[in-house]
Amino acid sequence: MKNRFNQTSMLLAHILRRDLFKLLIWAVVLSVFSGGFASGIYEIYGDDSAGLMGLFDMMKNPAMIAMIGPTAAAAETYTVGAMYAHQMLLFTALLYAILSMLHVISTTRKEEDNGTAELLRAFPVGRLANTTAIVIEMLLLHAVIIVLSTGLLQVQNIPGMDFYSNLLFSASLGMQGILWGIISLIFAQLAANAGTARGLSFLTLGLFYIGRMMTDYNAPSLSWLNPLGWSYLGNVYVEDNWTPILIGFLASLLFLGLAYLLEQARDIGAGYLPERTHSPYARRSLLTLPGLLFSLQKTFIMCWLFALFLSGAMYGSIFADMDTFIGDNEMLQAMFVVEGGYTIQEQFMSVLFVVLSLLTAIFIVGSFMKLVAEEKKGRLDQLYATKLSRKTLYWQHVMLAGILGAGGQFSAILGLYLAQRSVMITPFSLWDMTVAGIVWLPAVLFFVGLLSLLIGWLPRLSVLIWVYVAFAFFISYFGQLLNFPAYVEGFNVFSYIPHIPLEEWKWGTTVFLILFTFLLTLAGFFGYSKRDLISDK
Structure with a gap:
């Protein structure tokens, strides 16, 4: 031994x-x-007992419990420390x-x-x-x-x-x-x-x-x-x-x-765990580059699409509990029924898509990272020894990431729609929910543009994209809680997306994000087409 x-x-x-x-x-x-960040939260809420109690009531919302878990605190014990632990x-x-x-x-x-x-x-x-x-x-x-x-x-x-x-x-x-x-x-x-x-x-x-x-x-x-x-x-x-x-x-x-x-x-x-046995002969789909790329990522793609659908469904399943949660509580009614008569479900849905969109962004970043991962392992040398060009391989990966971004976002939307439809007396229509969710797609695709730039010019530092993903999550989740300066919020791409139906669709912002993402992707291509291949071997 x-x-x-x-x-x-x-x-x-x-x-x-x-x-x-x-x-x-x-x-x-x-x-x-x-x-x-504890001191920052204390500066904001330490002397604001009313704000802390309002936050306490909001955190008992079943939607918030589903996201961050419950708290054992009562109103009199919900201190800044209890709130910090609950949030973090x-x-x-x-x-x-x-x-x-x-x-x-x-x-x-x-x-x-x-x-x-x-x-x-x-x-x-x-x-x-x-x-x-x-x-x-x-x-x-x-x-x-x-x-x-x-x-x-x-x-x-x-x-x-x-x-x-x-x-x-x-x-x-x-x-x-x-x-x-x-x-x-x-x-x-x-x-x-x-x-x-x-x-x-x-x-x-x-x-x-x-x-x-x-x-x-x-x-x-x-x-x-x-x-x-x-x-x-x-x-x-x-x-x-x-x-x-x-x-x-x-x-x-x-x-x-x-x-x-x-x-x-x-x-x-x-x-x-047993490995799958494959046929000695390639399927026709494997003889094309899109078919090969999909086959290599098939399990990854299917698991993520299912996970996004399930995440949307889990959040949608608690929509019916929100009205019960508000009940006759006048404070909560004042907090969640805002000008314009929007319901708590509409407000929660507008915030929920930040989380679901971030998950979709992680999904497509993981897919696009396969390009540089395969390069580091030396597997692209065999492909480039054929007539395949870097231009074709690069843009095929970009197209796949874009398709997966749209598919992942709609998978989450569909899960959310079907679940809330099964529990609510007056459910949202598929169209309304699709509009509220698809507006986040330009921000999701922005991560592809940023990663393209890294792969093209700084391939060994492409993992830095995860730093930006973590930053976007942190600012989106803790931004209002910690009152970050406006210039810090400005670096978060999700801050430019309107929260539909609470806000109107910003066509100018949408077009700008799409064009900026394309320019980043194009700049990444120029770098990728000119640089040497890298290898960790």
Whole structure:
């Protein structure tokens, strides 16, 4: 048994040296993101009890519970700290989880695919040594993040946010990073390659997020069975319950043991899930470039279209509960029935499409990133050895991303429409819902233009598109809460889109965004057609 962990300390020292710069950036960014905005919120709401109570009433809306989870606070205990934890924990936990899963799979399963792990096994290195070193690295990283985040919250010296509660807030997020990193280890053993492992990990995370949407409002006790629920069920700054941390720790040990059992029983480079057997003869569709591109991304595309449809359907299913939520509450009626007689459903729908459009943007960015990903792996050399031109390949990827953007947006719209139609007495028409959702498409396609520019001129830095995606989400979600300056809001493409039906369609803005996106894409093409191919091999 000891031999299975042989040279773990040596591997740990190696990966810490290799990943040090990335881990330092990771630690600083996550610490600032999770704990750096508390003082800003306190300045806005600390002396505004009426505004805080209005926000408390709004957050009990079933739509908001579906998005960010419930709070155990009552009116008298809904402090700035309770509001900060309620707003931040779930979405920040998703960020911790995604980064952890990407890092773990990249340093385990992807290294097997690249042949690095096989070279290590040629030396007297234990079968479980590399996995153990990665787990220890994740533990050390999140321990540092917990310390930094707690310290950052502490130095802001906000009334009601003491050290004990600040530590629980940070530990809740750190445990989510560790837990989901270890969960991805299981998929790294089950899958046949790193791409499938990532897909299964993200699919599992998405299903658990959707699952807690159903339980948080209708059956809160069932949310204790959901790993994502452990991020906010500690009720930080209200009850300060450490039980979810203990459950997450025990679950992590259990999942790690399962990952060990799976890894030691399989061959290197192999997986437990069977791979599809293909015909020795190519289908006619594979003889065309569009058919080839679609075939390579078919599973990715189908999963995302289904996920977008399901996300829309889940949000649409709670439309009927909103009228019950308002009831006879005069304050809520004043908040949600605005000038012009718009209902709470119409207001929620206009905000909801920000979230759904951002998901569509992530979908098409992931698809378009395949162009530079395949280039880095050296697979485009074989294509360019034929008569295929860079112009054709580039614009085919752009066209595919555009089609997927429209398809993804409509998939979310259709899910939202069918779900609200099944629960509302007077549902929205498909046309009204399509207009409210399709207006966001120019902003979604803007991400393609921005990524085109990076791929064309700075291909090794194309991952920076994810920084802008995170920025757009953060400004869209926290912009009104933190009162960012207008010039900061101006960098967020979603801020230029009208919230239909509350606002009128801005044709000038729509045309400008489409033209600007085309110019970015064209500039990217000029760079792509002239530069050398890159390779990570």
